[in-house]
Amino acid sequence: MYLHIGQNEIIQEHRIIGIFDLDKCSTSKRTRDYLSAADKEGVVLDISGDIPKSFVVCDHPYHEQIVYLSQLNTSTLKNRAESRKLEL
Structure with missing residues (x-):
């Protein structure tokens, strides 16, 4: 399935490691360090087009992980993932 x-941007759900709220998580030094290191490695893709509200960490065949910055909030992403599962 895809999300x-x-x-x-559409990603395969089985590649998703986690979906995180950027406002809540960015207060943590570890999260800021993680995002900074991922940005330096070039594995952060800003697909927000505006101010990002969440980030999605995914497994990737060519990188250890890839981070997508999304303009959608975590509850919207969660609802999309759950509604797809209910359709099956």
Whole structure:
């Protein structure tokens, strides 16, 4: 199954490691360090088109992980993932 995470980006659900609220998580030094290191490695993709509200950490075949910055909030992403499962 796939999850639309904003703009024109669709990812395979089995690759998702976690979906995180950027406002709540960015207060943690560890999260800021993680995002900074991921940005330096070039594995952060800003697909928000505006101010990002969440970030999605995914497994990737060519990188250890990839981080997507999304303009959608975590509850919207969660609802999308759950509604897809109910359709089956």
